[in-house]
Amino acid sequence: MSAAADSAHPxxxxxxxxxxxxxxxLRGLKLRAVDNLTLNVPAGQVFxxxxxxxxxxxxxxxxxxxxxxxxxxxxxxxxVPSAQVESRRNVGYLPEAPYFYRYLSGAELVRFYARVxxxxxxxxxxxxxxxxxxxxxxxxxxxxxxTYSKGMLQRVGLAQALVHDPRLVILDEPTxxxxxxxxxxxxxxxxxxxxxxxxxxITSHLLAQIEDVCDRIAxxxxxxxxxxxxxxxxxxxxxxxxxxxxxxPPGELAELRTWLAARxxxxxxxxxxxxxxxxxxxxxxxxxxxxxxxxxx
Amino acid sequence: MSAERVPFSCGRxxxxxGNTFLEAVRQRLFLFLVLLAVALVTGARFFQxxxxxxxxxVASLKFTFDFGLGALVFFGSTLTITAxxxxxxxxxxxxxxxxxxxxxxxxxEFIFGKFLGAWAVVGVFCALLTGLLAGLLWFRAREVLAANxxxxxxxxxxxxxxxxxxxxxxxxxxxxxAMITLLVAxxxxxxxxxxxxxxxVLVICHLQxxxxxxxxxxxxxxxxxxxxxxxxxxxxxxFRLFDLAEQAGHEGGVNAALALRAxxxxxxxxxxxxxxxxxxxxxxxx
Ligand SMILES: Nc1ncnc2c1ncn2[C@@H]1O[C@H](COP(=O)(O)OP(=O)(O)OP(=O)(O)O)[C@@H](O)[C@H]1O
Ligand SMILES: [Mg+2]
Numbered sequence: 001m002s003a004a005a006d007s008a009h010p011x012x013x014x015x016x017x018x019x020x021x022x023x024x025x026l027r028g029l030k031l032r033a034v035d036n037l038t039l040n041v042p043a044g045q046v047f048x049x050x051x052x053x054x055x056x057x058x059x060x061x062x063x064x065x066x067x068x069x070x071x072x073x074x075x076x077x078x079x080v081p082s083a084q085v086e087s088r089r090n091v092g093y094l095p096e097a098p099y100f101y102r103y104l105s106g107a108e109l110v111r112f113y114a115r116v117x118x119x120x121x122x123x124x125x126x127x128x129x130x131x132x133x134x135x136x137x138x139x140x141x142x143x144x145x146x147t148y149s150k151g152m153l154q155r156v157g158l159a160q161a162l163v164h165d166p167r168l169v170i171l172d173e174p175t176x177x178x179x180x181x182x183x184x185x186x187x188x189x190x191x192x193x194x195x196x197x198x199x200x201x202i203t204s205h206l207l208a209q210i211e212d213v214c215d216r217i218a219x220x221x222x223x224x225x226x227x228x229x230x231x232x233x234x235x236x237x238x239x240x241x242x243x244x245x246x247x248x249p250p251g252e253l254a255e256l257r258t259w260l261a262a263r264x265x266x267x268x269x270x271x272x273x274x275x276x277x278x279x280x281x282x283x284x285x286x287x288x289x290x291x292x293x294x295x296x297x
Numbered sequence: 298m299s300a301e302r303v304p305f306s307c308g309r310x311x312x313x314x315g316n317t318f319l320e321a322v323r324q325r326l327f328l329f330l331v332l333l334a335v336a337l338v339t340g341a342r343f344f345q346x347x348x349x350x351x352x353x354x355v356a357s358l359k360f361t362f363d364f365g366l367g368a369l370v371f372f373g374s375t376l377t378i379t380a381x382x383x384x385x386x387x388x389x390x391x392x393x394x395x396x397x398x399x400x401x402x403x404x405x406e407f408i409f410g411k412f413l414g415a416w417a418v419v420g421v422f423c424a425l426l427t428g429l430l431a432g433l434l435w436f437r438a439r440e441v442l443a444a445n446x447x448x449x450x451x452x453x454x455x456x457x458x459x460x461x462x463x464x465x466x467x468x469x470x471x472x473x474x475a476m477i478t479l480l481v482a483x484x485x486x487x488x489x490x491x492x493x494x495x496x497x498v499l500v501i502c503h504l505q506x507x508x509x510x511x512x513x514x515x516x517x518x519x520x521x522x523x524x525x526x527x528x529x530x531x532x533x534x535x536f537r538l539f540d541l542a543e544q545a546g547h548e549g550g551v552n553a554a555l556a557l558r559a560x561x562x563x564x565x566x567x568x569x570x571x572x573x574x575x576x577x578x579x580x581x582x583x
Binding site for chain 1: 323393398
C-alpha cells in the first residue's frame with residue numbers, strides 16, 4: 001500500500017501558506033514563529049531544513065506532525081491533513097533534545113512504542129533488537145533510560161522513530177550530542193533509508209553532514225523561507241574543477257603553469273589538502289578500539 | 298486515495314494506562330502505602346487500648362471501621378488528586394507526550410489511558426486498605442467475642458461484603474475525582490494549579506448535598522439564584538451519594554439498589570468529564 005501511496009502523492013509533506021503565531025505576554029502580543037511558509041517535500045528524497053536558532057524549524061516540524069495547529073494555512077502528509085490521526089500512521093519522529101520515560105529500560109521503551117504503533121505481536125522482540133542494534137545500543141538496552149547520556153538518548157530516540165518501519169522519517173537535530181562515529185552512522189542510516197525509498201526530513205546545524213546526505217534543502221530565517229533548492233545545484237560549481245596530485249617539485253609546478261598558459265588557462269590556486277579532523281578522530285578511535293579488543297581476550 | 302482509518306483503540310489506551318501505572322510503581326509511589334498501612338494499624342491499636350470496655354464491643358468495632366474508612370477517604374482523595382495530576386504533567390513537562398502524540402494515537406486514547414492508569418493506582422490503594430481494615434475488624438471482633446461471648450446479640454460487626462461495597466463505592470468516587478482533575482489538567486499549565494483546583498472541586502462536591510437542600514428551598518427565592526443553584530447541582534457531582542457507610546453497621550446492611558445507583562452515577566460522570574477533558578485537550582499545543 002505504501003508504494004501506491006507514494007506514487008499517488010508525489011509530495012510526502014505539503015505545507016501551504018503556513019503561519020504560526022505564539023501568544024507571548026499578557027497583552028495579546030504575538031510572536032510569529034513561522035511566516036507564510038509554502039514547502040513541498042518530495043517523496044523518496046532526503047530534505048534538509050536549515051536555519052539559525054529560533055528560525056522556526058522545530059515549529060514547522062510540530063505543525064507537520066499535528067502537535068501544533070497552524071494559525072493560518074494547511075499542511076498535509078501524504079495527502080492527509082496533519083490534524084487527522086491517519087496522517088501519522090507512517091511517520092517516525094525524533095524530537096529535538098529528546099527525553100523519554102526514565103523509568104523504562106531502553107528495550108522496554110522501544111517495545112512500548114512498537115506496540116503503540118501496531119507492530120505485529122509476533123515481531124516485537126526481533127524488531128526491537130534489530131533497531132537497537134542499528135543505533136548501537138545493544139549493550140545498554142537493559143539499562144534505565146534515566147541513566148543514559150545525551151547521545152544515548154538521541155540514539156534510543158532514533159530507534160523509537162524507526163521501530164515501526166515508517167515511510168516518512170522526521171529527525172529534528174539527530175546528531176546533536178552524538179559523537180563523530182555516531183554522526184557518521186546516522187548519515188549512513190539516512191542514506192540507507194533513502195535507498196529503501198523512504199522520505200527523510202532532517203534539521204541539523206552540521207552543514208557538512210547536510211550537504212553529504214540531502215537531496216534538497218530549505219533555509220528558514222525568522223520563520224520565512226529564504227532559499228530552497230537541490231543541493232547539487234546550489235553547491236556545485238560547474239565552471240571549476242579541483243585536481244589532487246602528489247606533491248610536485250617547484251620546477252614541475254612551473255612547467256604545469258606554462259602548459260596551462262599555452263592553452264589560455266590559469267592555475268588559480270595551489271593548496272595543501274588537509275585531513276579533516278573528523279577523519280582523524282574516526283581513524284584514531286577505530287585504532288584504539290582495535291588495540292583494546294586485542295588486549296582483551 | 299484516502300488513507301486507511303485509524304479507529305480509536307482500546308489496546309493503545311490500555312498500553313498507555315499500563316505505562317502510567319508502571320511509572321507510579323517504579324517511582325515508588327506504593328512505598329507510601331506501606332508507611333500508611335503501618336501507621337493505620339498502630340493508630341487503630343492505640344485508640345482501642347484505652348476506651349470502651351468489654352461490653353461496648355460493637356461500639357469499638359464501629360470506631361475501628363470509621364477510623365479505617367476515614368483514612369481511606371482522606372488519603373484516597375489526596376492520592377487521587379496528586380497522583381493523577383503528577384502522572385499527567387510528568388508526561389507534558391518531560392515532553393514525552395510529544396513523542397507519544399506524534400504516533401498514530403488519538404488524544405482521547407491519551408486522556409483515557411492516563412485516567413485508567415491513575416485510577417488503577419488508586420484501586421490498588423483502596424484494595425490494600427480494604428484488606429487491612431477487614432483484617433483489623435476481624436481481629437478486633439475475635440477479641441471482643443473472647444471477652445464477652447454475647448457481645449453481638451444486638452447487631453453484629455460490619456459484614457465483610459458490606460465493607461467491600463462501601464470501599465468500592467469510594468473507589469468509584471475517586472474515579473470521578475480523577476477525571477475532574479484530568480479535566481482541569483487538560484487545559485492548565487501547571488501541576489500545582491491542577492492539584493489546588495482538584496481539592497477545591499473535591500470540597501464543592503462534598504458540599505453538594507447542601508446545594509441540593511438549598512435547591513429545595515430555591516422555589517421561594519428569585520429565579521436567577523434558583524437557576525444558578527440548579528446548574529451547580531448538575532455540574533458538580535454529589536459525593537455524599539457514595540457514602541453508604543452509615544448503613545453498613547445497621548440491620549439489613551447496605552442497600553444494593555442504592556449502591557448500584559451510585560455506581561451508575563459515578564460512571565456517567567466519568568464519561569461526561571472524560572469527553573470534556575478530551576475536547577479541551579484536543580487542541581492543546583504540546
Ligand atoms: N510554545 C511556544 N511558545 C512561544 N514561543 C515559542 C514556542 N515554541 C517556539 N517558540 C518560538 O518560536 C520561534 C521558533 O522556534 P523553533 O523552536 O521552531 O526554532 P528552531 O528553528 O527549531 O531553533 P533551534 O535551531 O534552536 O532548534 C522561537 O523564537 C521560539 O522562541
Ligand atoms: Mg529546533
